[in-house]
């Protein structure tokens with residue numbers, strides 16, 4: 394089973410498709426695995442959240458290991474909130490040993506956003522320093538530049554970016570710091586302003602040569618959009634979209650139509666999409682169908698067709 398399909402697709406310049414799935418809130422992974430199974434032929438990788446919104450769930454490391462066991466390529470989110478440098482390095486090396494070599498390096502949401510506001514937050518590193526740490530592990534050094542006697546990692550690491558950030562100069566500076574620290578791909582924050590994405594791609598991202606996946610969220614209703622505006626740090630769904638959902642006879646169908654439109658815009662502007670459909674991951678194939686994106690060719694078929702052609 395090819396578990397380097399995502400990085401191969403990045404290298405080949407394919408239009409990249411990932412989907413976000415949260416680990417279970419409990420010890421039984423069967424629901425998560427069933428959702429992931431529905432997406433197998435539609436995405437290059439499944440991106441597993443790590444303490445998203447500071448809400449307690451199963452560890453991303455365990456959840457991605459389970460996906461990989463099932464033959465589905467994961468991207469493991471790594472947030473800096475809950476682990477100091479010893480624990481981050483330990484888990485990164487463990488991820489590599491388990492074959493979980495796609496990583497998304499994040500700072501992480503503040504604990505006050507979640508279900509344990511009294512928890513102690515660590516944040517010893519933030520996303521750029523986490524990327525720098527991974528760069529060191531990949532070159533056979535630990536965070537203190539001591540050599541790793543049992544070998545370097547080969548982690549394929551990406552970072553988040555919010556093209557709608559108010560400070561353009563802050564956005565540009567932070568994006569380039571992430572590129573310099575080894576980010577191989579970028580996943581955008583949930584995006585609604587595609588003019589802004591266009592400008593970000595033209596003026597900031599394109600010169601870096603790093604692919605950007607637009608973060609596209611299936612809004613299930615106007616209420617869902619309002620929940621996000623209240624509870625997801627850094628996200629603001631515009632009133633025009635909330636009104637469109639509120640006016641729709643079938644808000645879920647309207648949400649699918651909006652997401653499919655956004656996928657089409659992303660095809661014009663950037664190198665991929667990161668699809669989020671919280672608790673309705675089963676609808677991601679419908680979004681891709683409406684956007685005119687066919688299932689992916691299995692990577693083994695692609696290899697054999699290349700062989701036939703040569």
Ligand SMILES: NC(=O)C1=CN([C@@H]2O[C@H](COP(=O)(O)OP(=O)(O)OC[C@H]3O[C@@H](n4cnc5c(N)ncnc54)[C@H](O)[C@@H]3O)[C@@H](O)[C@H]2O)C=CC1
Pocket residue numbers: 498499500501519520521552553554555558560562563564566567580581582583608626627
């Ligand atoms: N110096 C400056 O100009 C800037 C400073 N900052 C500060 O740095 C801190 C952390 O920023 P970063 O390390 O850049 O954050 P980060 O690397 O974790 O995320 C980058 C952006 O993506 C968004 N994001 C978070 N989780 C995401 C996910 N799962 N998928 C997609 N997007 C996601 C965030 O809202 C953020 O705007 C913040 O406290 C912020 O105040 C942030 C941006 C610019």
Ligand SMILES: Nc1nc(=O)c2c([nH]1)NC[C@@H]1CN(c3ccc(C(=O)N[C@@H](CCC(=O)O)C(=O)O)cc3)CN21
Pocket residue numbers: 444445446502582583608617620621625626627628669671672
């Ligand atoms: N700062 C930040 N943290 C994140 O965890 C995060 C982002 N940004 N941006 C990208 C995605 C979007 N995320 C989201 C967005 C919406 C819901 C949401 O609406 N969840 C449920 C409600 C669940 C509940 O009731 O607790 C839903 O009904 O859709 C969850 C995670 C997670 N990701």
